Amino acid sequence: MHDTKSPLSIPPTPRNGWSPRPRSDTLFFLVMGGISSCFIVLIVLMLVADILFTTPRNFYDALSKPEIRAALRLTVFSCTAAAILSVWVGTPLGYLLSRYKFRGRWLVDTLVDIPIVLPPLVLGLSLLILFHQPIFGLQLEGTFRDSLGVPITYSWRAVVLAQFAVACAFSVRTMRVTFDQMNPRAEEVARTLGCTRGQAFWQIALPQARRGIVTAFTIAWARALGEFGPILVFAGTTRMRTEVLSTSVFLELSTGNLDAAVAVSLLMVVMAVAVLLVLRLFGTGLKT
Amino acid sequence: MNRQTIVMFGSVVLFVAMLFLMNVSNTTQRTRGLSGTDEEPLVVFCAASNRVVMESIRAQYEKEFSRPIQIQYGPSQTLLSNIELSGAGDLYLPADDSFVELGNSKGLLSEVLPLASMHAVVAVRRGNPKNIQVFSDLLQPGIRVVQASPDAAAIGKRTKLALMDANLWDPLKAATVAFRTTVTDVANDLVVNAADACIVYDAIMKSYPDLEAIQLPEFKGIVSKVSLAVVSGSKQPQAALHFARYVAAKDRGLVHYAEQGFQIERGDTWSDQPELSVFAGSMLRPAIEETLIAFEKREGVRVTRVYNGCGVLVAQMKAGQHPDAYFACDTEFMSQVPDLFPNPVDVSRNELVILVKKGNPLDINSLRDLTRKGVRVGVGHEKQCAMGWLTKNTLRESGLETEVMENVTVQSPTGDMLVNQMRAGALDAAVAYLSNAAGAAESLDAIPIVGLSCSLATQPFAVAEGSRNARLAERLFRKICSTESKETFEAEGFRWRDPAPYGKQLVP
Numbered sequence: 001m002h003d004t005k006s007p008l009s010i011p012p013t014p015r016n017g018w019s020p021r022p023r024s025d026t027l028f029f030l031v032m033g034g035i036s037s038c039f040i041v042l043i044v045l046m047l048v049a050d051i052l053f054t055t056p057r058n059f060y061d062a063l064s065k066p067e068i069r070a071a072l073r074l075t076v077f078s079c080t081a082a083a084i085l086s087v088w089v090g091t092p093l094g095y096l097l098s099r100y101k102f103r104g105r106w107l108v109d110t111l112v113d114i115p116i117v118l119p120p121l122v123l124g125l126s127l128l129i130l131f132h133q134p135i136f137g138l139q140l141e142g143t144f145r146d147s148l149g150v151p152i153t154y155s156w157r158a159v160v161l162a163q164f165a166v167a168c169a170f171s172v173r174t175m176r177v178t179f180d181q182m183n184p185r186a187e188e189v190a191r192t193l194g195c196t197r198g199q200a201f202w203q204i205a206l207p208q209a210r211r212g213i214v215t216a217f218t219i220a221w222a223r224a225l226g227e228f229g230p231i232l233v234f235a236g237t238t239r240m241r242t243e244v245l246s247t248s249v250f251l252e253l254s255t256g257n258l259d260a261a262v263a264v265s266l267l268m269v270v271m272a273v274a275v276l277l278v279l280r281l282f283g284t285g286l287k288t
Numbered sequence: 289m290n291r292q293t294i295v296m297f298g299s300v301v302l303f304v305a306m307l308f309l310m311n312v313s314n315t316t317q318r319t320r321g322l323s324g325t326d327e328e329p330l331v332v333f334c335a336a337s338n339r340v341v342m343e344s345i346r347a348q349y350e351k352e353f354s355r356p357i358q359i360q361y362g363p364s365q366t367l368l369s370n371i372e373l374s375g376a377g378d379l380y381l382p383a384d385d386s387f388v389e390l391g392n393s394k395g396l397l398s399e400v401l402p403l404a405s406m407h408a409v410v411a412v413r414r415g416n417p418k419n420i421q422v423f424s425d426l427l428q429p430g431i432r433v434v435q436a437s438p439d440a441a442a443i444g445k446r447t448k449l450a451l452m453d454a455n456l457w458d459p460l461k462a463a464t465v466a467f468r469t470t471v472t473d474v475a476n477d478l479v480v481n482a483a484d485a486c487i488v489y490d491a492i493m494k495s496y497p498d499l500e501a502i503q504l505p506e507f508k509g510i511v512s513k514v515s516l517a518v519v520s521g522s523k524q525p526q527a528a529l530h531f532a533r534y535v536a537a538k539d540r541g542l543v544h545y546a547e548q549g550f551q552i553e554r555g556d557t558w559s560d561q562p563e564l565s566v567f568a569g570s571m572l573r574p575a576i577e578e579t580l581i582a583f584e585k586r587e588g589v590r591v592t593r594v595y596n597g598c599g600v601l602v603a604q605m606k607a608g609q610h611p612d613a614y615f616a617c618d619t620e621f622m623s624q625v626p627d628l629f630p631n632p633v634d635v636s637r638n639e640l641v642i643l644v645k646k647g648n649p650l651d652i653n654s655l656r657d658l659t660r661k662g663v664r665v666g667v668g669h670e671k672q673c674a675m676g677w678l679t680k681n682t683l684r685e686s687g688l689e690t691e692v693m694e695n696v697t698v699q700s701p702t703g704d705m706l707v708n709q710m711r712a713g714a715l716d717a718a719v720a721y722l723s724n725a726a727g728a729a730e731s732l733d734a735i736p737i738v739g740l741s742c743s744l745a746t747q748p749f750a751v752a753e754g755s756r757n758a759r760l761a762e763r764l765f766r767k768i769c770s771t772e773s774k775e776t777f778e779a780e781g782f783r784w785r786d787p788a789p790y791g792k793q794l795v796p
Contacts (some may be wrong), residue, residue, distance in 0.1 A: 073313055074310065074313065077306045080303075080306050084303045084306070125369070128373050129373055131374075141374075154331070154360065154376065160310075207291065233370065236360035236362070236370075237361045237362055239343070250336065253472065254335075254361070254472050255495055256496050
């Protein structure tokens with residue numbers, strides 16, 4: 001954890017290969033570690049409290065309920081679909097915001113953040129209004145349902161859309177930071193060698209942004225997993241149809257079934273940790 | 289194919305696979321247990337607190353009728369907002385009736401079926417470790433009281449109102465460490481040891497085996513009701529009412545409510561297609577017939593009507609025939625069967641008039657003109673119908689009874705028969721209701737009888753004590769109280785008494 005590049009900090013060469021750490025460094029690590037550990041300890045204690053509150057039997061009982069298993073399936077499928085969509089949209093939008101200055105960029109940049117700052121219930125309400133209020137004589141829900149035979153509201157499609165609406169904002173933000181941190185020189189060189197902008201993006205920028213894409217996918221997936229408010233309002237909580245794990249927790253809490261609520265919460269923690277670890281290990285190659 | 293293309297292609301395949309799996313999973317769930325049915329599912333917006341009882345009722349109903357029920361759970365207010373915004377849904381079951389009142393005020397709901405009531409109690413952990421016995425114990429230092437917010441939950445609002453009347457609200461508010469948005473949040477605080485005592489509904493205690501309820505007199509009058517309402521915009525009201533009747537039936541849905549600790553309301557006996565019998569005075573037929581037809585169609589029930597003179601109807605009832613509802617021509621004929629119909633509500637008034645031929649060729653302008661020699665007069669039979677009884681009273685009060693009766697050639701059990709005889713030319717004048725003349729305006733004129741208050745008849749409606757279909761009859765009454773029905777009554781010559789506010793006493 002020391003700076004190896006600074007020309008001002010050349011450590012003295014130890015005679016026996018070991019040098020005592022200066023007292024000031026010990027204090028530094030104590031203070032920094034102490035402050036940092038507060039957060040870590042808080043999370044660990046919360047998880048420990050959850051584990052102590054429930055029992056393996058409760059966990060098993062919760063998992064054996066068909067509605068919880070259906071919610072688990074829908075959660076995995078919808079989160080994955082929403083995360084893929086988020087990356088598809090977030091990558092080009094992040095690239096444009098990072099590489100080009102165009103009129104109204106500040107506006108687009110601000111609009112992208114709206115789902116992040118908006119209260120989740122309001123986002124769900126806005127989606128509901130969007131699909132049910134006629135806009136220029138066109139009602140989206142009616143069009144999808146009657147013309148295409150594909151109802152959106154109160155179906156699994158609404159779950160994916162509600163998750164996407166929030167997750168995509170995080171994906172765009174992540175991708176923009178990724179492209180900001182990449183030197184555009186390689187793309188410019190490629191263009192001087194005859195590449196079009198598209199080829200430079202596809203063959204140079206995209207491979208370089210691989211870790212950012214994986215991170216964006218991970219964050220989007222995790223955000224979608226925890227999404228609750230918009231799903232409650234826009235997709236409803238019909239058991240076996242639009243119920244996801246976050247709404248299962250709410251439903252169990254609402255009927256005083258705290259044991260099942262905690263068990264489902266722990267299941268979500270396990271899922272989130274598993275996905276984060278898998279992506280971290282196999283996606284980015286980061287093992288530390 | 290380079291690496292990015294492979295990844296891109298892979299993501300497309302994965303995305304499509306996810307959509308496919310969700311679609312397959314959803315279709316499988318929808319058809320499981322309901323095979324062979326193509327019916328549109330009924331959508332019920334249900335408060336999450338009713339989930340346990342609603343799921344068991346749904347399972348039983350789907351098994352019995354193979355009609356799919358799709359239930360959306362959530363907070364009552366959020367569900368109501370969803371109904372308002374999306375216009376979707378067939379039924380609404382909120383946590384308490386304050387949301388029904390709110391939905392009604394916005395015109396979002398129509399029929400309301402009462403299910404159960406809930407009473408406020410003090411909940412403590414089992415064994416009552418803080419030894420809370422009386423109200424003042426809640427105010428002791430060190431006792432953490434949690435209750436529902438008066439702004440967000442009905443129990444909070446009702447607790448505040450009840451305790452304010454007794455000047456107990458301020459001390460309890462001072463002793464309350466937190467106000468929560470729902471009653472289950474309040475109880476959950478007790479379970480996780482974040483509170484020592486909570487104000488909750490007795491109905492939720494069944495879900496909390498680690499808690500026990502303490503009844504305190506200060507909370508005794510705090511009651512909320514649970515009701516199921518039909519959404520006004522429902523595209524399948526008949527199916528919605530079928531399920532609603534099932535939930536509210538004392539031998540179906542209410543059994544589940546009782547098992548979950550609710551104090552259930554009086555419910556009808558279940559029948560797939562109930563038959564409601566209604567006795568009504570003949571004069572009321574043109575005013576209520578359309579309403580009855582619409583009611584039958586919307587509810588999916590049969591209404592057996594018996595129209596006759598009220599004296600005849602009373603005789604039938606005294607002989608043992610007991611209809612579910614009775615709509616009398618006058619209060620006099622309702623008061624003759626008080627044991628059967630203890631809670632009548634006045635709906636309309638009708639006045640006696642003198643019917644004469646169009647243009648009034650005999651120049652009849654008052655009751656006295658009916659005493660002229662040679663005038664052929666028809667009146668109602670005093671024992672067979674309210675109209676005859678009222679006519680007799682009116683003639684007696686006018687002091688002309690003997691002279692007019694000398695000219696009476698016909699005493700009929702109904703006003704319609706008098707009208708027919710007038711149109712056939714068998715009578716020169718008849719004393720009948722204004723409403724009787726409404727359908728014969730092209731051939732008859734009506735001369736008002738002025739200065740005699742007893743010439744006015746009041747029509748009360750009542751539901752029979754002990755009726756198997758009391759709630760159904762109560763809903764018929766609501767239909768009769770509707771604006772459309774009022775317009776029909778007024779078009780038929782009746783005066784409206786605005787009965788709706790008094791309808792709550794119909795079924796105690």
